[in-house]
Amino acid sequence: MAYAAITCLMRTINQSMELTGCDLQPFYAKLESLRAILDESYNVTGDLEALTSLEVEIAEVAYSAEDMVDWKSIDVSSAETSITRSGAFWKLCCSLDQEVERIDSIMKKWMAIRNWYRKIKDLKAQTFSLASTIPEHAVERPEHIMVGHENAFKIIQDQLTGGERELEVVSIVGMGGIGKTTLATKLYSDPFIMSHFDIRTKATVSQEYYARNVLLSLLSSTSNKTDDKLADQLQKHLKGNRYLLVIDDIWTTGAWDDMQLCFPNCNNGSRVLLTTRNVEVAEYASSDKSPYHMDLLNFDESWNLLYKKVFVQDCFPPEFEQLGKQIASKCGGLPLAIIVIGGLLSKIGETLDEWQSVAKNVSSVVSTDLEAQCMRVLALSYHHLPSHLKPCFLYFAIFPEDELISADKLVELWAVEGFLKVEELKSIEEVAETCLNELIDRSLISVHKLSFDGKIESCRMHDVTRELCLREAQNVNFVNFVGGKSDQNPCAQSMQCSSKSRGRISIHNVKELARCRSSEAHSIVFNIFGFSRLGCFVPELPFKLVRVLDLASISCRTFPSEILHLMHLRFLALCLYPLLEQQYLGSAEKVPSSIIDIPPSISRLCYLQTFILYGDNYQEYSFILPSEILTMPQLRHLRLPWNYLRYYEPTENSLVLRNLQCLFGWNPLYCTGSAFRLFPNLKKLQISGAREDFCIRKDQYDFRYLHQLEELEFNLSNQAAKCFLDRITPSDSTLLLPPPDAFPQNLKNLTLKGSFFLPWKDLSIVGKLPKLESLQLINCRGEEWEVAEEGFPHLKFLKLSKLHMRYWRASSDHFPCLERLFLEICRGLDSIPQEFADITTLTLIDIDQCRESVGNSAKQIQQDIQDNYGGSIDVHIRHPL
Numbered sequence: 001m002a003y004a005a006i007t008c009l010m011r012t013i014n015q016s017m018e019l020t021g022c023d024l025q026p027f028y029a030k031l032e033s034l035r036a037i038l039d040e041s042y043n044v045t046g047d048l049e050a051l052t053s054l055e056v057e058i059a060e061v062a063y064s065a066e067d068m069v070d071w072k073s074i075d076v077s078s079a080e081t082s083i084t085r086s087g088a089f090w091k092l093c094c095s096l097d098q099e100v101e102r103i104d105s106i107m108k109k110w111m112a113i114r115n116w117y118r119k120i121k122d123l124k125a126q127t128f129s130l131a132s133t134i135p136e137h138a139v140e141r142p143e144h145i146m147v148g149h150e151n152a153f154k155i156i157q158d159q160l161t162g163g164e165r166e167l168e169v170v171s172i173v174g175m176g177g178i179g180k181t182t183l184a185t186k187l188y189s190d191p192f193i194m195s196h197f198d199i200r201t202k203a204t205v206s207q208e209y210y211a212r213n214v215l216l217s218l219l220s221s222t223s224n225k226t227d228d229k230l231a232d233q234l235q236k237h238l239k240g241n242r243y244l245l246v247i248d249d250i251w252t253t254g255a256w257d258d259m260q261l262c263f264p265n266c267n268n269g270s271r272v273l274l275t276t277r278n279v280e281v282a283e284y285a286s287s288d289k290s291p292y293h294m295d296l297l298n299f300d301e302s303w304n305l306l307y308k309k310v311f312v313q314d315c316f317p318p319e320f321e322q323l324g325k326q327i328a329s330k331c332g333g334l335p336l337a338i339i340v341i342g343g344l345l346s347k348i349g350e351t352l353d354e355w356q357s358v359a360k361n362v363s364s365v366v367s368t369d370l371e372a373q374c375m376r377v378l379a380l381s382y383h384h385l386p387s388h389l390k391p392c393f394l395y396f397a398i399f400p401e402d403e404l405i406s407a408d409k410l411v412e413l414w415a416v417e418g419f420l421k422v423e424e425l426k427s428i429e430e431v432a433e434t435c436l437n438e439l440i441d442r443s444l445i446s447v448h449k450l451s452f453d454g455k456i457e458s459c460r461m462h463d464v465t466r467e468l469c470l471r472e473a474q475n476v477n478f479v480n481f482v483g484g485k486s487d488q489n490p491c492a493q494s495m496q497c498s499s500k501s502r503g504r505i506s507i508h509n510v511k512e513l514a515r516c517r518s519s520e521a522h523s524i525v526f527n528i529f530g531f532s533r534l535g536c537f538v539p540e541l542p543f544k545l546v547r548v549l550d551l552a553s554i555s556c557r558t559f560p561s562e563i564l565h566l567m568h569l570r571f572l573a574l575c576l577y578p579l580l581e582q583q584y585l586g587s588a589e590k591v592p593s594s595i596i597d598i599p600p601s602i603s604r605l606c607y608l609q610t611f612i613l614y615g616d617n618y619q620e621y622s623f624i625l626p627s628e629i630l631t632m633p634q635l636r637h638l639r640l641p642w643n644y645l646r647y648y649e650p651t652e653n654s655l656v657l658r659n660l661q662c663l664f665g666w667n668p669l670y671c672t673g674s675a676f677r678l679f680p681n682l683k684k685l686q687i688s689g690a691r692e693d694f695c696i697r698k699d700q701y702d703f704r705y706l707h708q709l710e711e712l713e714f715n716l717s718n719q720a721a722k723c724f725l726d727r728i729t730p731s732d733s734t735l736l737l738p739p740p741d742a743f744p745q746n747l748k749n750l751t752l753k754g755s756f757f758l759p760w761k762d763l764s765i766v767g768k769l770p771k772l773e774s775l776q777l778i779n780c781r782g783e784e785w786e787v788a789e790e791g792f793p794h795l796k797f798l799k800l801s802k803l804h805m806r807y808w809r810a811s812s813d814h815f816p817c818l819e820r821l822f823l824e825i826c827r828g829l830d831s832i833p834q835e836f837a838d839i840t841t842l843t844l845i846d847i848d849q850c851r852e853s854v855g856n857s858a859k860q861i862q863q864d865i866q867d868n869y870g871g872s873i874d875v876h877i878r879h880p881l
Helices: 002-020 025-040 049-077 082-119 150-161 180-188 191-196 211-219 227-238 253-260 279-286 299-311 318-329 335-348 352-364 370-383 390-398 407-417 428-441 463-475 510-516 561-565 600-604 627-631 691-696 718-727 760-767 834-838 852-869
Strands: 168-173 199-204 243-248 271-276 446-450 456-460 479-482 504-507 523-526 548-550 571-575 582-585 589-592 595-597 610-614 622-626 637-639 643-646 662-666 684-689 711-716 749-753 774-778 784-786 797-801 807-809 820-824 844-848 874-878
Touching (some): 150 180, 150 191, 150 271, 180 199, 180 271, 199 211, 211 227, 253 279, 335 370, 352 370, 370 463, 390 407, 390 504, 407 548, 407 571, 627 643, 684 691
Parallel strands (some): 168 271, 479 504, 504 523, 571 610, 610 637, 797 820
Antiparallel strands (some): 446 456
C-alpha cells in the first residue's frame, strides 16, 4: 500500500504546515510526483511479489516519517523564542529530507522492476492462491436482481404459507455467493408473505456467532438484559402470533440448538426460514423435511443476469455482446461472481481491449472449485481497482463479519486515516463519499439502508468478498485481525500482530489485547461483541503512535487518562457509562447525581480531527465539557451526547475553528451569534438537550454566521429530559423558530425531533428557506397542520413520524416539487390530502403503522395519477392499524 502510505505522509505534511506556519511544500511536491508514478501502474499484471515487497518497504518508511513529522512539528509550534523555533524547523527539514530520499531510492528499484514487467508481452494472467473455506452471507444487492430462481421462490413460498399448522423449519442450502440470502430476502419482503404472518423478523448468525446479538436482532432492540431474559422476552413476543423468522447464514448445529428453544410452537402455521452453506446444519434443523438445494445458474440465466447488469443501460456494439457471453460462461453460474464482474465491465465502458483482457483473465481463473473461482473473479475486480480505491476497499477488513457499517462513521474514519487523495473544490468528506459510491457501483460493497431522502445510511460487505479483503489487507500489512472466534476462520487465524506494524489492528477479544502491547500501529479499532454494558472495562492503551482509536464498543466508567498522552491522535471514539446514584426530590422526582467531566488537557491533542462521545442509550447523566475543546484547530467532527460546557464565553479573540464541518449535540444554551461566528465552515449541526435546556433559552436562535450550513436538526432528548418532566409545563416546551433571515440561507435539510409543542403556523418560516429540499418532523405535538399559502416550493423529501397530528390540510400547490412522502406512526391522521394526486413529481409514498384509511388514500392518489397523467408512483404500506 505504498500509494496510500505516501498519500498519508503528504496529508501529515500539510497538517504540519497548518500547525506551524512553516513551508514544507518542496517535500510535498516531491512526494506528489512519486505518488503519480504509483498511480499509473495499478493495472500491471504478472507475478507481483517483488513489487509488493518493495511497496511494503516504502509504506513502512512513509509511516515512520509521519510519526517524525508529528513530533518535530509540535517542537516547532511550542518553541518559545524565534531562535529555538528556527532550530526546531531546521531539524524537521533535515529529518524529512532524509526520509523522502529513502522513499525515492526504493521507488527507483520499484520502477526498474515495473518497467521490466511491462516489456514482457505474454505474461500469464495472475492466479491468486486463495483458501477454499469460504463463509456465506449473500447480501441483497442494491439493484435487487434475482435471476433463475423463480421456481425456487414459488416452492419455498408454498412451504412457508401452506402445510401443517405445527411450527416448521424451511432450509435453503448452497455454496457461498449462490444467492441464498437474496432469495430469503425476496421471500421475506413478498407482499403475500407479509400479509400471511402477524410478525416477521430476521437475524444474521454468521461464523462468529454470539447468541446475544441474534436475540437482539430478532427483537429489533437494544437492551441491558441478560441473555436468559432476552430469550424469555423473545418467546413471549412470539407466543400467540403466527410468525416468520429468517435465520440467515447459520454455521453450526450448536448455534441452532441455542436459539430454537426461543421459538414457541403455537400450532398456527408459524415458520422459520433458515439459510446455510452446511448441509448437515440444514438437515439437522429441518428434522424430517428435506432442505432446498440451490443450483448454479445455467448459461442462459448467467447471460441474462450479466445483460441486466451491464447491457440494459447502455448500447454496445455486437462484438462486446459476444465477449460478454464468453465472460458469463466462465463465471461458473455463481450470481455473486457475475454481479461483481458486471460492476467491473460497466466501469470499463466501450474499451474493447480492456474487455478482451477481462475475458482472458476470467478464463485463466476457471477452476473446478467454484467457490474458489468466485474468489478469483473477485480478486480480478480488486486488482483492476484504481490505486486510490484499493485502500478504501481494504479498510473494510477492520470491521467484523456481517457488521452494518454506518456510512457517516466510515466517511469520518477515511477522512482522518489520510489515504484519500485531496481534490480541488472538494472537502475530504466529499472525496470519501465519492470513493464509497465507486465501490458500490463496482458491486464490491452493497448498500444496506438508504435514508428517506436517498442518502446512504449503512453498507456492508459480502462474506466472500470480505474473505478476499482480509487476505489482501494482511498481505500488504494494511489491517491485522486479532481475537474473535478465529478458530473457525483460517484467514483470521493467520493474521499475527507485529509490534513493528504501522498498519491497523482490529481487536475482537479483550483477552487478546496483550498481543498488541508496544504495538506501533496507527489505527486501533475495538470490536468487542457480546460485551454487556453492565460490565465495564478500562483497557490499557500502550499504543504511543496511534492515530485512530475507536473504543466505542466498550464502556468506561471515567475518561481514560492514558488517552491524553497519545499525541498523534486524529480520531477518538469513546463510550462513557458511569455508575449512577439517584437522588430523590419528593415522592416521584429524581435527578442524577453523577456527571462525567472531560479533562481540559484534552486540548493537548493538537492533531485531533474527530471526537465521538457516546453515553448509554438510557442516559440520565450529563457530560461536562471543557471550553478548551473548542481551541483545537484541526477539529472537523464533534459528536456529543447530552452535555454542558464549563465556563464558555466566546470573545472576539476566541479561536475560529475553520476546519469544523460537523457538530452534533450542541446545547441550545450556546446557540448564539457570538458562538456560531467561530464555526464559519460548519455544514452539519444538531442542537440537542434536555427539555429544560430548551426552556431556559427564551430568545431566538441566530444562525446568520453559518453561511455553509446545509443540515440542521433540533433534537429534544427524551432520555436526558427524564429528570425534568414533572417540573415543565407543555407551554414551556414550545420550540421558537428564528425568522427566515436568521436561518442559514444554504440550508437543505431540516429535522425537528422531540416532544416539542410546535405551532404549525411557524412552519411557514421554514417554507421560505430558498434551498430547503428535505424536512423531517418527528414526535412533534400539535393536532392540525394547515399549510400556509407560501407552502414549501423547493421541498423534495418529507417525513412525518410519531406526530400527534389529526388533520392535514394541504394541496399540490404547497408541495409542487415533492418526490417522496414518508408517514410513520401517525396514528391520529385519517388520510393524505387527495390533492397530492396533482403533484406531478411524486414518485413514492411510504406508510408504516398508520390507519388503514391513510393507506387507502395513498392508493387512491396512485390511481388518480395513473388515470389523469398516465404516470406511476410506488406505494408501500406496512403494518396498517
